[in-house]
Each structure stands twice: as structure tokens, then as C-alpha cells.
Amino acid sequence: MRTIRTVAELRTHLRSSRRAGRTVGLVPTMGALHDGHLALIAAAREAADEVVVSLFVNPTQFNDAGDLDAYPRTEADDAVAAADAGAHVLFAPPVAEVYPDGFASEVRVGGPLTERLEGAHRGAGHFHGVTTVVTKLLNMVGPDVAVFGAKDAQQVLVVRRLVRDLDVPVRIEVVPTVREPDGLARSSRNVRLRPEDRAVAVAIPRALDAASSLLADGERDAAAVRAAAERVLDDAGLRPEYVALADPATLAEREGALPVGPSLLAVAVPVGPVRLIDNVELVVAPSAAGADDPPSTGGLQAATAAG
Amino acid sequence: MRTIRTVAELRTHLRSSRRAGRTVGLVPTMGALHDGHLALIAAAREAADEVVVSLFVNPTQFNDAGDLDAYPRTEADDAVAAADAGAHVLFAPPVAEVYPDGFASEVRVGGPLTERLEGAHRGAGHFHGVTTVVTKLLNMVGPDVAVFGAKDAQQVLVVRRLVRDLDVPVRIEVVPTVREPDGLARSSRNVRLRPEDRAVAVAIPRALDAASSLLADGERDAAAVRAAAERVLDDAGLRPEYVALADPATLAEREGALPVGPSLLAVAVPVGPVRLIDNVELVVAPSAAGADDPPSTGGLQAATAAG
Numbered sequence: 001m002r003t004i005r006t007v008a009e010l011r012t013h014l015r016s017s018r019r020a021g022r023t024v025g026l027v028p029t030m031g032a033l034h035d036g037h038l039a040l041i042a043a044a045r046e047a048a049d050e051v052v053v054s055l056f057v058n059p060t061q062f063n064d065a066g067d068l069d070a071y072p073r074t075e076a077d078d079a080v081a082a083a084d085a086g087a088h089v090l091f092a093p094p095v096a097e098v099y100p101d102g103f104a105s106e107v108r109v110g111g112p113l114t115e116r117l118e119g120a121h122r123g124a125g126h127f128h129g130v131t132t133v134v135t136k137l138l139n140m141v142g143p144d145v146a147v148f149g150a151k152d153a154q155q156v157l158v159v160r161r162l163v164r165d166l167d168v169p170v171r172i173e174v175v176p177t178v179r180e181p182d183g184l185a186r187s188s189r190n191v192r193l194r195p196e197d198r199a200v201a202v203a204i205p206r207a208l209d210a211a212s213s214l215l216a217d218g219e220r221d222a223a224a225v226r227a228a229a230e231r232v233l234d235d236a237g238l239r240p241e242y243v244a245l246a247d248p249a250t251l252a253e254r255e256g257a258l259p260v261g262p263s264l265l266a267v268a269v270p271v272g273p274v275r276l277i278d279n280v281e282l283v284v285a286p287s288a289a290g291a292d293d294p295p296s297t298g299g300l301q302a303a304t305a306a307g
Numbered sequence: 308m309r310t311i312r313t314v315a316e317l318r319t320h321l322r323s324s325r326r327a328g329r330t331v332g333l334v335p336t337m338g339a340l341h342d343g344h345l346a347l348i349a350a351a352r353e354a355a356d357e358v359v360v361s362l363f364v365n366p367t368q369f370n371d372a373g374d375l376d377a378y379p380r381t382e383a384d385d386a387v388a389a390a391d392a393g394a395h396v397l398f399a400p401p402v403a404e405v406y407p408d409g410f411a412s413e414v415r416v417g418g419p420l421t422e423r424l425e426g427a428h429r430g431a432g433h434f435h436g437v438t439t440v441v442t443k444l445l446n447m448v449g450p451d452v453a454v455f456g457a458k459d460a461q462q463v464l465v466v467r468r469l470v471r472d473l474d475v476p477v478r479i480e481v482v483p484t485v486r487e488p489d490g491l492a493r494s495s496r497n498v499r500l501r502p503e504d505r506a507v508a509v510a511i512p513r514a515l516d517a518a519s520s521l522l523a524d525g526e527r528d529a530a531a532v533r534a535a536a537e538r539v540l541d542d543a544g545l546r547p548e549y550v551a552l553a554d555p556a557t558l559a560e561r562e563g564a565l566p567v568g569p570s571l572l573a574v575a576v577p578v579g580p581v582r583l584i585d586n587v588e589l590v591v592a593p594s595a596a597g598a599d600d601p602p603s604t605g606g607l608q609a610a611t612a613a614g
Contacts, residue, residue, distance in 0.1 A: 007474055011476070100471075102468075103472050104416050104417050104418045104420065104468055104472060105414065105415065105416050105417070105438075105468065105469055105472035105473055106414075106415045106417060107412065107413075107414050107415075107442075107473070108412065108413045108414075108415065109411050109412050110411050110412070110413060111411045113411065131412075132473075135414075135473055136472075136473055136474050139473055139474040139475050139476060140474045142476065161409075161411055161412065162412055164407075165410050165411060165412035165443075166412055166414070166439075166442055166443055166446055167314060167443050167446040167447045168446050169318070169446060169449065
């Protein structure tokens with residue numbers, strides 16, 4: 001695996017790959033690679049001949065300077081992990097290569113997709129930072145496929161909208177969330193959890209599980225399903241920023257009876273010094289007309305198995 | 308020449324061109340093709356094997372609904388002209404193909420480049436409309452080179468910034484303004500000039516000429532050079548929106564003595580029902596230490612000759 005720092009060198013390298021007829025997959029990361037990232041790299045290897053892992057802690061998507069400073073930076077370990085996972089290129093540009101002097105552009109997805117959930121709590125600027133850097137990375141690499149993780153469900157939605165709206169010629173692939181044995185979603189921020197935080201954090205996947213179970217038991221009322229998740233967090237002494245049960249296409253909050261099809265249960269929860277997010281898709285099966293006909297859940301269990 | 312209406316068909320067509328090793332040039336237009344556009348197409352033919360002329364009257368860059376409605380639409384004639392000029396594809400998508408339901412994205416260049424001159428008078432939204440549709444067209448076509456006209460000097464500056472900032476893998480080429488025999492810059496809007504407007508409109512290139520001549524005579528004071536242009540417009544009874552003499556990289560207004568190198572003299576002038584823009588580059592030669600050493604002007608004369 002080669003580590004590349006500049007766009008010019010990256011393009012020279014990829015030009016010869018393309019001439020050789022090789023397809024290219026991109027896995028955008030902010031480093032601190034964990035099993036979740038390795039699942040993305042594995043998916044990219046399935047989907048393309050050559051895999052570029054980008055490692056860039058993008059300052060413009062951090063609403064909180066403290067969070068940016070505290071974000072783990074472990075490039076030497078990341079290079080070993082990416083190479084072991086079969087990546088061909090680690091693209092790790094310095095900030096000045098990505099945002100040179102005079103940089104003045106921004107790519108925005110407007111409206112509810114960036115205003116709700118993470119947008120409401122981190123500010124819409126968070127997603128403008130994401131869409132700008134993703135557009136740049138897609139233009140730098142020109143991949144056939146780019147792979148994202150389902151843990152960042154809203155980000156996936158926003159990136160899909162971006163790619164469709166701006167006619168970016170790339171296929172977006174989404175890989176299920178990878179979890180610890182106790183269910184906690186893998187995240188680069190987990191390393192910042194103190195032992196006492198780590199013990200409490202398991203309440204997050206348990207909250208999602210509680211909602212899934214209630215749905216599986218036949219409950220259809222959105223407020224009741226949401227409350228099941230809230231109760232678990234509350235019992236653990238956690239104060240979520242949000243517990244949203246929403247339309248997975250528009251992020252509009254569900255009210256009343258859940259419709260047939262998928263709904264997105266998404267949470268953001270501060271645990272000690274760390275803000276964690278997680279989500280699960282809850283699916284009401286088409287045939288499920290009443291409480292006696294348990295729905296399938298395309299959620300946590302399935303995702304855990306896939307991870 | 309083929310006329311193509313959808314992105315899918317365009318990509319299929321270009322894929323086979325690329326497989327055959329042909330490079331692609333894009334000439335983005337809003338139709339109503341005139342000699343200025345034909346010069347762009349000729350430049351694209353020089354620069355690439357296959358030339359795509361896009362024809363799309365982009366609603367999002369019109370700040371004035373009346374201007375959008377009145378914008379000339381002459382696709383049948385345009386197709387003949389583009390084919391005669393050697394274009395291979397006329398890409399003329401309907402609005403719904405470019406902005407489908409749910410479209411929510413915007414590409415912005417922020418700061419002085421879009422806030423000054425046209426941005427100040429048409430609103431920054433004008434350029435956001437331009438940069439969004441140019442990004443889309445570049446993504447749809449994936450050209451090796453895209454060709455723009457020098458008449459829209461600020462647009463060229465903004466597009467160059469966009470391409471650099473977002474790492475769009477395309478070369479931008481700029482073609483000098485093509486003029487009528489009396490000097491009026493060719494514009495799709497000229498057809499809307501009534502005969503009495505057309506007679507007056509010649510004051511615009513004469514104003515630029517007057518400033519160029521004054522500079523050639525040794526004048527270095529920015530205010531004096533600007534005033535020379537303003538006087539010609541005023542004498543013709545025209546009320547310009549702006550007469551700017553600016554740094555061509557930042558559009559910051561020149562004050563005091565003009566520095567060595569190029570300055571941009573740009574004007575926007577309503578003539579009857581039509582708003583016209585024009586510009587010329589004024590160059591103070593490096594050796595010109597004083598008024599006795601006349602500078603070269605890289606401006607109107609040179610551009611007229613090239614057109």
C-alpha cells in the first residue's frame with residue numbers, strides 16, 4: 001500500500017490504474033480506523049479493483065473546536081490496518097492541500113435532510129462541511145464506487161442526495177454498522193470513553209433493541225416505540241440530544257401509527273466527554289395489518305450479524 | 308451532430324467516445340448562439356476530439372423573472388449553427404432533467420468574487436445558480452476541457468475558483484470576446500435591442516476604448532481612467548449600474564495609481580429594456596515607470612482582432 005499526500009500524485013497513480021482497466025473504490029475516513037472501517041474497506045475490495053482509503057480529519061465539519069482537537073489521530077496504526085485490510089492507497093493529505101489559500105467554495109444540501117437531527121444539534125454547517133469535502137474527495141479520486149457506513153445514517157442520506165443532485169458519476173454503497181460484542185456501535189470516538197462511560201454506553205444499543213422488540217411485539221404507535229428507547233437511556237442516567245423515529249427518506253418525525261415499510265430510529269447521546277450516535281431501521285412488514293402479525297426488523301440484530 | 312436530452316443518453320454516448328480514446332470538450336451555453344459562441348466551439352474543437360455544446364437556459368441564475376422569460380430561445384437555429392461549427396453533440400435537457408423533484412443542493416463560491424460587480428447588482432444568488440449548474444454540467448459530461456467566453460469575465464473568475472476549490476478534473480479555457488464591426492460585444496441579449504437602443508449601445512465599447520486610450524497616453528490614475536469610460540456613457544445618455552476598474556484576481560476596486568500588470572475594466576449598462584455587460588483588460592507594462600513609456604493594452608483591440 002502506498003501513502004499519498006497530494007492530489008497531483010494521487011491522480012498520476014490512478015491514471016495508470018485506469019489505463020490498466022482497473023475500477024476504483026473510495027472509502028472516505030477521518031482515520032482512527034476500527035472494525036467498522038475495515039468492513040467498509042472489505043466492501044470496497046468486493047466492488048472495485050483498486051481501493052483508496054482517504055484519511056482526513058476535516059476541520060470544516062466540526063462544529064466544536066474541542067471535538068476537533070480531541071479527535072483521535074493514529075495515522076501510523078491506520079496505515080497498517082488499511083494495508084492489512086487490502087487497501088491499495090492511503091490518501092492522507094495535509095489540511096493545506098485540501099483547503100489552500102483563497103479557498104472560497106461550499107457545497108450544500110439544503111432543507112430538512114441537513115436541518116433535522118444532527119443538523120439541528122450540530123448546526124447545518126456540519127453537513128455543509130461534509131458535503132464539501134465529500135465532493136472534493138470524489139473529484140480528487142474519481143471513484144466508480146464510494147463506500148459509507150450505516151452508522152452515519154443521516155450522512156448517507158445527505159451524500160446520496162448530493163450525488164444525485166450534482167450528477168456525480170459514482171455509485172454509493174452502504175455497509176451495515178459494526179458493533180462490539182455488547183452491541184455498542186464501533187466509532188473512532190469510543191477510545192475517548194472512560195471505563196465508567198463505556199459501561200453506561202451500552203444503554204444506547206439496548207435502547208434501540210428495546211424499541212425493536214416492542215415493534216416486534218406488535219406495537220405500532222410511534223410515540224410508544226420512541227418512548228421505549230428513551231426509557232432505557234433514562235434508566236442509565238443518559239440525557240440524549242435526540243431520540244428520533246423518522247421517515248428514512250425525509251427525516252420527518254413519525255406521528256401516530258407507523259406506516260408499512262422502514263422507519264429510522266436515530267439517537268445522539270452524550271456519554272461523559274463523548275457524543276455518540278447510533279441508529280437502527282425498524283421495518284413494518286407489508287402484510288402486518290395488526291398487532292398479531294409481528295413485523296420483521298431490519299435493524300440492530302441484522303446489522304450486527306452483517307458486521 | 309446528435310441532439311441529446313437526458314444525462315443517461317449523454318453518458319452512454321460519451322462512454323463509447325472515451326473507449327475510442329477521444330478527448331471531450333464542453334461549451335456551456337444558454338442558446339441563442341451567435342459568433343461569440345461559435346468562437347467557443349471552434350476553440351473546443353482545437354482542444355478536444357469531441358465537442359459537446361450544452362444548451363440550457365438555467366432558471367436559477369436569473370435574478371429577474373422577466374429577463375428569464377424574455378431570454379431568446381432559438382433551439383432549431385442553434386442546432387444548425389452548432390453543427391455547422393463542428394459540434395458533435397447538442398445537449399439540450401429539459402428543466403426537469405436538470406432539477407428533478409427533491410433537488411436540494413447548491414454549489415457556492417463565497418466572498419468578494421461573487422459579491423462584487425454582478426453579484427452586487429444581480430445578487431450573489433446569480434453566481435450560486437451559475438456555479439451549481441456548471442458543476443452539474445461538468446459532472447454530466449466529464450470533459451477534459453471546458454470553454455468560456457471572456458465577455459463574462461467575472462463568471463470566468465468564479466468558475467476557475469470553483470474548479471480549483473472543488474478539484475474538478477477539467478481544464479478551463481477562455482476565448483476573447485467577439486465583437487460587431489462597431490465594437491459592440493456579441494451577446495444573446497443583443498437581439499432584444501430596439502434600433503434606437505442598438506445605436507446607443509455602441510457607447511459601451513467606446514467607453515472601454517476611451518479608458519484604454521487614456522492609459523495608452525500615459526494616464527495611471529485609476530479614478531481618471533474610470534472617469535474616461537464613465538464620460539462616454541454619460542454623453543450617450545446611458546446610466547451604468549457600475550463602471551469598475553478592479554484587480555482581475557480579486558475584483559477589489561483599484562484606487563490611486565494603477566499597478567504594473569493587468570486591471571479589469573468592467574461595466575454593466577442598461578440600454579432600453581436590455582442589460583448589457585462588457586469588459587476589457589488594461590495592462591500596465593512592467594517597464595512603464597512613467598508617463599513617457601506607454602503601456603501595452605491587452606484589451607479591446609486585441610480581443611476584437613482575436614474574435
